[in-house]
Amino acid sequence: MIDVGLPEDETVPELTRSFAACVASVTETPIAEVPQPRADLPGAISHWRSWLAGRGAGLVTLAKPASFNWPGYWLAVLGTPRPSASPDATVVLMFGTPAGVVLSPQDPSLLGRAATDLPVREGYVVCGLDPAFIAPTTPLPHLSGTVAAIALAERATGDMATVDHAMAHANRGLDGDRYAAKAGTFTPASDTARGYDLTLIESEALDSLTLPDGRTLGYGEARRNVVTRGIDLNALVGRRFRVGSVECLGQRLCEPCSHLERLTTKGTLRGLIHRGGLRADVLTDGEISTGDTIETID
Known part of the structure; x- marks a missing residue:
């Protein structure tokens, strides 16, 4: 996403301008290139659908926006159940599971607010028309880094404690952590769900994160198990790698x-989009220690 303010053309309804700003943000398109029809929101949506179709994307209306849940971006219209042109309506951009506001052109004070705490009456998703995955055509590079810190919490929402060593167990996680004990906030009901054993985050992402109040986020505050240094974690999705042994x-x-923002401070959600780290399965038992090498093995 890119940061986009509320366009100033007052001949266009404010709600339409706000929606256009959110579309510009999520598509990372200059606001001057996004249509701003002089129409109320229902009329403007047909314009945006045509514009997006010409770029290989669509605008999907959510059937149950108040309970919608997915880890990507979506647009929400907030307000009481009245026509979309009603003066109390606000458009925001949501992100995360559970979702929180990451852009609010009409009312910046809503940034970071959880979707569950807001009167969501309409919802829309911008999505590609062709979901085909494109496989890499060149060999994947060897990646390596080190363990900068290890953090554990015994219970959901409990404080994270940094440790020098932790024992990892296949298909479980780290001894002393709430997810290994099946007691995390997002622990799945099914044992077949993947990606809950271990979480990692780059120290570079945390070191460069400056929150609105001027403070930074401590390694333990990020609520990830392993803080890394020198390795691109986003590039490890779908890859096998080794942390120590x-x-x-x-x-x-x-x-x-929004759950992470609630446990930390305002600005965490927006500041860590696509930099929040990696979810991984633990495949073998062993000990992880600070200073250990992290490297790809495929």
Whole structure:
């Protein structure tokens, strides 16, 4: 996403301008290139659908926006159940599971607010028309880094304690951590769900994160098990790698969410989008220590 403010053309309804700003942000398109029709929101949406179709994308209306849940971006119209042109309506951009506001052109004070705490009455997703995956055509590079810190919490929402060593168990996680004990906030009901054993985050992402109040986020505060240095974690999705002697498989990005923002401070959700780290499966038993090498093995 890119940061986009509320366009100033007052001949266009404010709600339409706000929606256009959110579309510009999520598509990373200059706001001047996004249509801003002089129409109310229902009329403007047909314009955006045509514009997006010409770029290989669509705008999907959510059937149950108040309960919608997925780890990507989506647009929400907030307000009481009235016509979309009602003066109390606000458009925001949501992100994360659970979702929180990451852009609010009309009311910046809503940034970081959880979707569950807001009156979501409409929802839309911008998505590609062709979901085909493109396989890499060149050999994957060898990647390596080191363990900068290890952090554990015995219970959901409990404080994270940094340790020098932790024992990892295949298909479970780290001794002393809530997810190994099946007691994490997002611990799945099914044992077949993947990506809950181990979470990692780059120290570079945390070191460069400056929050609105001027403070930074401590390594333990990030609520990830392993803080890394010198390795691109986003590039480990779908790859096997080793942390010390422990083999792991990168499952998906560990994107930030409104729950993380609630446990930390304002700005964490937006500041860590696509930099929130990696979720991985633990494939073998072994000990992980600070200073250990992290490297790809496929």
